[in-house]
Amino acid sequence: MHKYQKSKDTKAKLAPKQKISYEKKTSDATSLYTAQALNWLRQAEFLMSAPKLSICVEDTGYEIAFAGRSNAGKSSAINTLTNQKQLARASKRPGRTQMINFFSLGNPNQRLVDLPGYGYAAVPEDMKLLWQKELENYLIHRESLQGLILLMDIRHPLQHFDRMMLEWAHSRNLFVHILLTKADKLNRGPANKVLLEVQKELKQSKLNFSIQLFSSLDKQGLAELAGVMAGRLNFTLPLTDQEQPEPAIPSASPRDEQHDS
Ligand SMILES: Nc1nc2c(ncn2[C@@H]2O[C@H](COP(=O)(O)OP(=O)(O)OP(=O)(O)O)[C@@H](O)[C@H]2O)c(=O)[nH]1
Numbered sequence: 001m002h003k004y005q006k007s008k009d010t011k012a013k014l015a016p017k018q019k020i021s022y023e024k025k026t027s028d029a030t031s032l033y034t035a036q037a038l039n040w041l042r043q044a045e046f047l048m049s050a051p052k053l054s055i056c057v058e059d060t061g062y063e064i065a066f067a068g069r070s071n072a073g074k075s076s077a078i079n080t081l082t083n084q085k086q087l088a089r090a091s092k093r094p095g096r097t098q099m100i101n102f103f104s105l106g107n108p109n110q111r112l113v114d115l116p117g118y119g120y121a122a123v124p125e126d127m128k129l130l131w132q133k134e135l136e137n138y139l140i141h142r143e144s145l146q147g148l149i150l151l152m153d154i155r156h157p158l159q160h161f162d163r164m165m166l167e168w169a170h171s172r173n174l175f176v177h178i179l180l181t182k183a184d185k186l187n188r189g190p191a192n193k194v195l196l197e198v199q200k201e202l203k204q205s206k207l208n209f210s211i212q213l214f215s216s217l218d219k220q221g222l223a224e225l226a227g228v229m230a231g232r233l234n235f236t237l238p239l240t241d242q243e244q245p246e247p248a249i250p251s252a253s254p255r256d257e258q259h260d261s
């Protein structure tokens with residue numbers, strides 16, 4: 001074989017390799033961000049339960065709220081995301097979460113919120129109206145609200161209230177990321193089929209929201225959700241020791257101290 005031709009071949013063979021190493025770098029950076037985001041989410045602490053907006057946590061910083069029908073798995077998802085068994089109260093009994101529950105993530109200006117579920121028929125009518133009013137108040141007036149994580153049981157997606165919520169969020173330009181929860185209840189094939197169908201329906205309704213499969217039971221989709229939360233709540237990677245900026249004023253050395261005395 002000709003010398004020149006050989007070297008060209010070698011170059012061609014090298015090209016895909018270089019591409020792979022570049023992609024690896026990117027995915028390493030992504031997984032580092034996700035790993036740090038998961039650590040950050042684990043710092044979650046309960047702040048308060050508010051029966052109404054007027055006595056909520058101060059409306060500063062960034063907040064993401066978990067919304068969805070009663071029993072969709074909101075509180076369970078928060079516990080899985082924060083790796084804490086009982087941070088939010090989950091229960092077989094629908095209507096378990098009854099107030100607006102605030103959790104801080106490392107600092108009080110980055111929060112997640114567990115909302116009461118909508119559409120639970122067994123709650124007395126006057127109470128239901130009161131919750132709806134407060135939920136509405138919260139969604140409309142909360143300035144720190146950066147968006148919603150909207151949860152739907154994968155076996156009953158896009159119910160009436162879900163559609164209403166999505167239409168409303170779209171009309172107000174509010175960010176929404178959808179979780180099809182309890183994905184462990186279906187095999188992989190049927191679960192992906194539902195995901196595609198819901199995506200298609202959303203597109204047809206011009207509701208361009210992101211969506212993923214999720215299971216609190218087997219932690220499916222955990223990293224993806226952590227990435228979304230971190231992005232919306234403005235989480236940045238902590239600086240390493242080498243990256244720390246030089247202090248503006250050098251700290252006093254023991255010799256300086258001797259001079260002073
Ligand atoms: N198999 C399975 N069950 C789940 C999952 N997530 C939640 N559950 C169950 O679903 C039920 C309701 O979960 P919750 O997290 O309390 O639901 P919620 O949306 O907070 O309900 P409300 O507070 O009533 O609005 C509980 O029995 C959970 O154990 C999941 O990923 N897989």
Ligand SMILES: [Mg+2]
Nearest residue numbers: 074075096097
């Ligand atoms: Mg709940």
